[in-house]
Amino acid sequence: MTQLDAIWFSTIFLAAGSTLMLAATMLSRVLDGVQVRRRQRFRERLLGELMQPGETTRSLRRIVRKAASLGVLAPLVLQTRDILRGQSYERFIERLDAAGASNLLVSQLRGASTPVRQRAAEVLSVFQSNETRAALRRVWNDPSLKVRFAALLASMQMGDSPTFEYVLTLALKAKCFPHAARTLRLMAAERPAEAADWLRRASLAPALTITLLDGLAEAAALDAGDAALVASISRDHASPDVRAAALVVLGNHGARQCKAAVLDALDDDVWFVRVQAVVAAGRLRLGEASPALAHLAEDPSWWVRLRAGEALQRLNRAAA
């Protein structure tokens, strides 16, 4: 083969390869379009069948099975959870369960693909049964972090929370931290007394302490002992980030008995701690903080000045 032949051969090879790839891409677009239409058709059919009252038929079971294999089932359940309410929603889930949807999703938890397992874990929380609880528990140790934490959250939504110890251990692994922190925040918001216990007895890393405090800030209520603990953290903790997070908790929960801690924090050396103290003073309507707030309206940090102005306005409105 001459040099010229080699060049032409390479050119033809490249052109032929490109044309084949182009044809395959176009074909795959056509097939994708068909698949999308098919999924849409199944979705509509399944939705129609599920919304009708009546016995669970063999045909419904077949459609549910097909919908699961096409990947339509999990998104449909999630979307309906956002749209349907009350009895309509309960009936919808009952019919899905009777048609075998929960069993199919449980079997998907054992699948090879991470996205499929993750979706199944996210959806299963709608089926409140012992079998689904047990299935989700088994996935708490899934090799994929995404699946593991999806299962943990789903279990929590079913009232089957893991222990703080278990999630704190996961949080200590750097890669797990963001997912574990989200779970911890939710747990602390749901079980503030337990979270406060962990703050009391363990010397946790600042990031974990902040996470638990963030959860406490979202909790429905905080008892007096726990509020006093948070107040002492806001005063004594070495990390300014932790002190700031503790002040958010005090401000959110209207813990007036902790006002001394808030007043002390108005003099903190760190500007963002002062910001949170100012916000908390405004929320708690601490009239005695007015002189300090007026002084902070000339603070070197503009954020403190801004928040001090807002807090003073709030106090003035409360006084009026």
Added chain:
Amino acid sequence: MIIEGLVLGCAIVVFLQVIVQLLELCIAAQALLSDPSEPEPGLVWRRSADAAPPISVIAPAFNEEANIVESVRSLLGLRYPQFEVIVVSDGSTDATIDRMTSAFDLRRVSSNFERVLNHEDIQCVYRSTINPNLTVIDKTNGGKADALNAGLNAARHPLFCCVDADSVLEFDALLRIVQPFVDDPLHVVASGGSVCVANGCSIQGGRVVSVGLSPNPLALMQTVEYLRAFQLARLAWSRIDALAIISGAFGLFRRDIVMSAGGYKRETVGEDIELVVRLHRQSIEKGLGHRVVFVPDPVCWTEAPETMPTLARQRMRWQRGALETLFSHRRMLITGAYGRVGRLALGRLLLVDLIGPFAEMMGWLLLALLWAWGVLSAQYFLALFALAVALGFAISVTAIALQPIELSRARSAGDVAVLAAAALAETLGYRQLVGFWRFFGFLQWLRKDTAWGAMTRRGLSSL
């Protein structure tokens, strides 16, 4: 002898370029297969909304009266738990501020933020009475970097997203681009999303309602170019932790890190690439282990230039920006202390973006000369030309086949065929033209030209 040596040199550069591009495609393909994106927006919200940190969206605008209201509406309508929008009018001389004032009922407020980063004087700060999340800053003209610095000073949230005011973000783009910060908050300092060409798409109320292709050949060829060079290449470099650029049209950054690095450099027209390279440099020098990543699924739609003069100005500016960055951070390329970013990413910039187009142009010129002098036969000339076209076409078609974003939205085999035709046309003139403009950009850099160059826009709603 000299000419032969030059031809050989050009051939080696072109060959290396092709190898780099093929490697990029292979790595991008592996990344797309191993980490498919979640197509359901509802699930993205469910997974990320709780953990998503607040974001300040900063949109610098200069004489953007055609697009500004549409763009700001799109930004305000984004689906994200907590965010603010800061539009910085950089000394606009048209009706940019007036359009926004009437559309969003802007009122003057006192500017009470700290001036940590330097920028030109602020004339006025406005807040919207309709949407409390909207702040508008009207300042003296100082360039895009200067406007971004003003926006950074005013930003209240720990992350900031820079977007061009002539662009439209998809409604869940912020939720998707923030994902790396949720997954690895200790190390990720910047993430970039896909920038797609909006020409030919139908845009209503700040939303892309249907995806199409522009009938304008220049815009069509840029669509292929964006797809190949700006999306798959960036995905590949992100995969090996050596991403040196995040598009100025759409990027998310940690505010504290950027502030500590000194914000955007005002003396360059390539402020986006310069900032990312500086963040890498700072991280490596201080051993911080920071990461810059690219995620393909958040999409920003932008208007591509449709006329030769506008496109030429844009490409010359990009070339100057790349050269300025490479020159000011040349130490990273020369010493071996900057790992993959120094040697590989900046080496790629030098090879593919700076030397490559010149080598290609010179190669064709020399081959034409050799043919004219009778040294090279017409058969050889034709065969080499066909090989170059086939190679360019093969790379572009592979990129089109791999493209995860635009095709999944376009869903038409006809669009794929049109893009492939554009890819072929791109290798038969467009590439050479871009190389020519880059050469002029090089000359401008030598002359220390700092002008941004006027960009004529049709407006997103008329695309």
